[in-house]
Amino acid sequence: MIIDVHGHYTTAPRALETWRQRQIAAIGDPQATPRVSELVISDDEIRATIEENQLKQMRQRGSDLTIFSPRASFMAHHIGDFQVSSTWAAICNELCYRVSQLFPDQFVPAAMLPQSPGVAPETCIPELVKCVEEYGAVAINLNPDPSGGHWTSAPLTDRSWYPIYERMVDYDIPAMVHVSTSCNPAFHTTGAHYINADTTAFMQLLQGDLFKDFPKLRFVIPHGGGAAPYHWGRYRGLAQELKKPLLRDHLLGNVFFDTCVYHQPGIDLLARVIPVENILFASEMIGAVRGVDPETGYNYDDTKRYVDAAALTPPQKAQIFAGNAQRVYPRLARVLERKGK
Amino acid sequence: MIIDVHGHYTTAPRALETWRQRQIAAIGDPQATPRVSELVISDDEIRATIEENQLKQMRQRGSDLTIFSPRASFMAHHIGDFQVSSTWAAICNELCYRVSQLFPDQFVPAAMLPQSPGVAPETCIPELVKCVEEYGAVAINLNPDPSGGHWTSAPLTDRSWYPIYERMVDYDIPAMVHVSTSCNPAFHTTGAHYINADTTAFMQLLQGDLFKDFPKLRFVIPHGGGAAPYHWGRYRGLAQELKKPLLRDHLLGNVFFDTCVYHQPGIDLLARVIPVENILFASEMIGAVRGVDPETGYNYDDTKRYVDAAALTPPQKAQIFAGNAQRVYPRLARVLERKGK
Numbered sequence: 001m002i003i004d005v006h007g008h009y010t011t012a013p014r015a016l017e018t019w020r021q022r023q024i025a026a027i028g029d030p031q032a033t034p035r036v037s038e039l040v041i042s043d044d045e046i047r048a049t050i051e052e053n054q055l056k057q058m059r060q061r062g063s064d065l066t067i068f069s070p071r072a073s074f075m076a077h078h079i080g081d082f083q084v085s086s087t088w089a090a091i092c093n094e095l096c097y098r099v100s101q102l103f104p105d106q107f108v109p110a111a112m113l114p115q116s117p118g119v120a121p122e123t124c125i126p127e128l129v130k131c132v133e134e135y136g137a138v139a140i141n142l143n144p145d146p147s148g149g150h151w152t153s154a155p156l157t158d159r160s161w162y163p164i165y166e167r168m169v170d171y172d173i174p175a176m177v178h179v180s181t182s183c184n185p186a187f188h189t190t191g192a193h194y195i196n197a198d199t200t201a202f203m204q205l206l207q208g209d210l211f212k213d214f215p216k217l218r219f220v221i222p223h224g225g226g227a228a229p230y231h232w233g234r235y236r237g238l239a240q241e242l243k244k245p246l247l248r249d250h251l252l253g254n255v256f257f258d259t260c261v262y263h264q265p266g267i268d269l270l271a272r273v274i275p276v277e278n279i280l281f282a283s284e285m286i287g288a289v290r291g292v293d294p295e296t297g298y299n300y301d302d303t304k305r306y307v308d309a310a311a312l313t314p315p316q317k318a319q320i321f322a323g324n325a326q327r328v329y330p331r332l333a334r335v336l337e338r339k340g341k
Numbered sequence: 342m343i344i345d346v347h348g349h350y351t352t353a354p355r356a357l358e359t360w361r362q363r364q365i366a367a368i369g370d371p372q373a374t375p376r377v378s379e380l381v382i383s384d385d386e387i388r389a390t391i392e393e394n395q396l397k398q399m400r401q402r403g404s405d406l407t408i409f410s411p412r413a414s415f416m417a418h419h420i421g422d423f424q425v426s427s428t429w430a431a432i433c434n435e436l437c438y439r440v441s442q443l444f445p446d447q448f449v450p451a452a453m454l455p456q457s458p459g460v461a462p463e464t465c466i467p468e469l470v471k472c473v474e475e476y477g478a479v480a481i482n483l484n485p486d487p488s489g490g491h492w493t494s495a496p497l498t499d500r501s502w503y504p505i506y507e508r509m510v511d512y513d514i515p516a517m518v519h520v521s522t523s524c525n526p527a528f529h530t531t532g533a534h535y536i537n538a539d540t541t542a543f544m545q546l547l548q549g550d551l552f553k554d555f556p557k558l559r560f561v562i563p564h565g566g567g568a569a570p571y572h573w574g575r576y577r578g579l580a581q582e583l584k585k586p587l588l589r590d591h592l593l594g595n596v597f598f599d600t601c602v603y604h605q606p607g608i609d610l611l612a613r614v615i616p617v618e619n620i621l622f623a624s625e626m627i628g629a630v631r632g633v634d635p636e637t638g639y640n641y642d643d644t645k646r647y648v649d650a651a652a653l654t655p656p657q658k659a660q661i662f663a664g665n666a667q668r669v670y671p672r673l674a675r676v677l678e679r680k681g682k
Contacts, residue, residue, distance in 0.1 A: 150491070151490070153527065196533075196540055234564075234602070262572070
């Protein structure tokens, strides 16, 4: 049993992107705004985009279930206002829900939120509620920087985020901390902004005491935790200087890292430094890095191979591949029961 | 022979900070601006702050020579205008020069630049020239984000930086890419902003073709290269998608990483992933992480221990400890000749 906690619908039918372009073009010109009903995507189209892409690779690589959310780089919360984000999030979340209905044994939805720079996070709650209650979402993606690389939001430990956290705790769902496209030319989206956001979020959590207020809140830091595991000594030392408890006590009951690290030495470091119970299998396939690594002959993002080859016992690998995900995403249980697993 | 390429004068006499506070308080009130001559620091004061701190630890740990630049977090290029930065940089650089005169066998200066947000980098050239020609600086610290966490500058591959690069090539000096204090509450200075800047700069260089224009330009990315080595597969894959040459050919003739990674697994990864000739010994002592690691009983930033313990041959360690620094910082030669080494 292998659960991939980090997949996005990067292969959605072209009509989605076309509709979004029309929506963006109409910002400031309400007359030109396309209606949601103008976006028509058939079940067959969805099936084709999944079967030929994610599902094909899941079968080839041997993973069973993907937690599936809208394309991260397309969230683009910095574009338009809350209404623009709200309509867009609803469309994208519904599509992932439809994927999960068409492939109920292989895909479980996670929701993007209709965040917008300068708008209170609590405005996202209706979409969150709908996705959990109606679509069966088992997690959300939370963007710590809806400005798209200008970092104008308060840190994740700020009370403005608390309404989201209260709902997360109520529903017992985790958030993956995931930014979107960078509109700041200093930051390449997947090469700098994503990784920086992971590192930044981890340090925000380290600086604060958020989990005193929310002992059951859980965050997954994607892309192997950004730079955090590589600099684990630095973070242990900074926690010490900030008079925080040991990282294990301060953060590791609530913070988890995925395995989207695209080479063996990176996964080996992750497995060496971070307790096994805090590592969740993921590939972000099909995502930022789609090529074949000439050094191995396999896709960079075929992260299962790296976990397979890491110095871990079979029970430890089982934890990383599935056990931890079941613990961190308890709402997966219904899906797994249905699968008889 | 052990050369530490990354030390800052973090222990300067208190009078320096007091003068700086007066300078900052007087921004917008020229009458109140303190005169440079009002800052009086004696040779004995400098000696004491070095002997009791950096030099003491260099002796204990067994390093011989430190490339020494002004305190990175105090550069604070975002404060005031170019004139404020210019006066401040001149003061800080002169102090490091005086350290190098008082301890000519142990400290060699590297210069900070009087950068200021929105001001053309070429304005920094007179200070650069003075520091190289009069103070014997062997390198500069270049801040890719003088805004202090708002990232308003063009990427390092932009032509606005070229006048600096031309001088670097003329003088055959490298730049360490080093930001300063974050004034953005999203970014903890040493826990997020420093590491993000390293990752960001690396990705900017990956995206561009700067070294086609400047084949001899050299950058040292500090703090072990930010997240880059941990995500080396990601960066190899992104280079491939961007149709760039292999990283070895595209960047590693010009980009080097220091060993400011404060635990054994991090250094082991660095040594496993990055060619030995691209790794330069450094500790950033006395810097961001000053405590003793309870897991080892030694200072987190005692990076020599990690390099000593890494799976490297004695000649490889000699390269990391000194040989590479001599190649990347050729102006060190004069100092080393004087030391008879």
